[in-house]
Amino acid sequence: MMKKVIVGLFLLLFACQLNAVSYTKADSIRVTKLLAEGLRQNKNTNMMIYFARRLKGVPYVAKTLEVNPTEQLIVNLRQLDCTTYVENVLALTLCIKKSSVSFNDFCRNLQKIRYDRGNIEYTSRLHYFSNWIANNARNGFVTEVQKNSSPFTAIQTVNTNYMTNHVESYPMLMEHPEWIRSISVMEKELSGKRYRYIPKNMISNTNLCRNIIKDGNIIAILTSKAGLDTSHIGIAVWHNDGLHLLNASQIRKNVVEESMTLHDYMKQHPSQIGIRVIRVR
Numbered sequence: 001m002m003k004k005v006i007v008g009l010f011l012l013l014f015a016c017q018l019n020a021v022s023y024t025k026a027d028s029i030r031v032t033k034l035l036a037e038g039l040r041q042n043k044n045t046n047m048m049i050y051f052a053r054r055l056k057g058v059p060y061v062a063k064t065l066e067v068n069p070t071e072q073l074i075v076n077l078r079q080l081d082c083t084t085y086v087e088n089v090l091a092l093t094l095c096i097k098k099s100s101v102s103f104n105d106f107c108r109n110l111q112k113i114r115y116d117r118g119n120i121e122y123t124s125r126l127h128y129f130s131n132w133i134a135n136n137a138r139n140g141f142v143t144e145v146q147k148n149s150s151p152f153t154a155i156q157t158v159n160t161n162y163m164t165n166h167v168e169s170y171p172m173l174m175e176h177p178e179w180i181r182s183i184s185v186m187e188k189e190l191s192g193k194r195y196r197y198i199p200k201n202m203i204s205n206t207n208l209c210r211n212i213i214k215d216g217n218i219i220a221i222l223t224s225k226a227g228l229d230t231s232h233i234g235i236a237v238w239h240n241d242g243l244h245l246l247n248a249s250q251i252r253k254n255v256v257e258e259s260m261t262l263h264d265y266m267k268q269h270p271s272q273i274g275i276r277v278i279r280v281r
Contacts, residue, residue, distance in 0.1 A: 020120050021107050022068060023075035028103045030077050034092055035101040047093040048216030048280055052235045052246040055085065058255045060248045066171040071122045073111050082233045083129070085248035085255060086218055087113050089235065093280060094141060112139055122172055123182040128160050129220050129230040130190055133278055142218065145277040146195065151202040151209060154274055156195045160187040162227030190229070197222055199274040200266040205242035213243060218278040219262070224271045231272060236262075 034054060041050060061079035068074070077088060091109040095101050116124040116135050126132040136142045146152065164184045167173050173180065203209060213219075213236050223231035234247030242261035249256050258265055266272045 020070075020072045021075060022072040024078075027075045027077050031075070031092070031103050031106050032101075035095055035106065038092065038096045039099075039101060041096075046216045047096050048089060048235060049237055049246070051089045051092040052085075052216075052237075053257065055080065055089065056246075056255050056257060058085075058248070060250055060253050060255070062250070063171065065125070068172075069175070071120055071125070071172070073107060073114070073120055075107060075110065080248040080255060082248045082250075083132075086233050086235060090136075090141065090218075090280065112136075113141065122176065123179050123186070127163060127183070128187075128190055128228075129233060130158055130160075130193065130195070131186070133220070133276070136278075140281060142278045142280055144195070145212060145217075145279055147212070148196065151198045151204075151212065152196040153202060154197055154199045156197050156222055156229070156274075156276070158190055158193045158195070158229045160190045160227060160229055162225075163187065165227055195276060197274045197276050200263065200272060203243060203261075203263045203266070203275065205261070209243065210238060213238075213277055214279065216280060218280070219245060220276040220278065221266065222273050222276065224273050230276075236277075 034051065037054070038047060038050065041047070055077065058077065058080050060081060062081050064076050064079050064081065064084060065074050076084070080088065087110060090113055091106055094109045095105050111120060112118045113136060114125060115121070116126060116131065126135055133142065133144050137144060163170060163173065164180055164187060167180060173183065215237050217236040219234050219236050220230045221232040222229065225231060232247065234245040237244050237246055237257065242263060245258045245262050245265060247256065247258065248254070
């Protein structure tokens with residue numbers, strides 16, 4: 001009996017949190033249309049690539065999750081940054097994999113993807129991508145590729161403090177300084193963790209890399225910038241000339257499939273040191 005009560009309370013809480021969804025009619029229409037189209041695809045279709053390409057051309061807009069006075073689950077397929085792009089593609093893909101294709105199903109997936117244990121609070125939002133990976137691995141949505149062999153020839157030791165050192169860059173955190181302590185605790189818990197990664201000079205058009213990195217894998221680009229673990233996120237896609245990136249590009253101002261290889265792209269950004277590879281399960 002007690003177990004049923006606990007489950008019931010959890011479901012009630014989850015339903016209440018789903019009421020804290022911010023979206024427009026255009027967003028819900030687009031989600032349901034994309035899911036209907038996804039259902040019609042061949043069963044062998046790589047849905048991560050399919051949905052990633054269906055969102056090409058959407059404008060790049062930063063800080064779209066920082067627009068409400070209180071934390072809400074924001075559904076916005078009209079404006080994307082690199083992280084919300086990947087989150088929306090993954091949420092759509094999970095709907096198809098589970099054959100659960102209502103707008104509410106999409107929102108539930110997005111909530112679990114974006115927030116630690118699905119808890120819609122600013123301090124539970126997965127601001128650092130290392131935490132994002134860990135949370136979504138725990139959800140059973142993804143697994144990180146980690147090998148003690150080539151091309152994973154380098155180790156990242158995470159040292160996160162960017163948010164608490166640059167509060168002015170986070171509008172909601174500026175409005176709620178009482179949240180800073182929780183963010184600081186989270187940063188300290190994450191700091192010191194170590195992950196193997198592929199240095200950018202090891203990203204090549206070889207059988208080894210093609211066997212490690214698959215179409216539709218999530219690529220987390222690591223940075224040497226102080227206080228951060230990653231600086232950009234995208235989705236892997238192989239062309240004849242090598243590995244390319246589908247991403248919401250701040251430089252190009254919209255979602256694009258980069259014309260240059262990821263290796264050449266990263267050479268233009270000295271602070272980008274390598275990549276971590278996350279596979280959708």
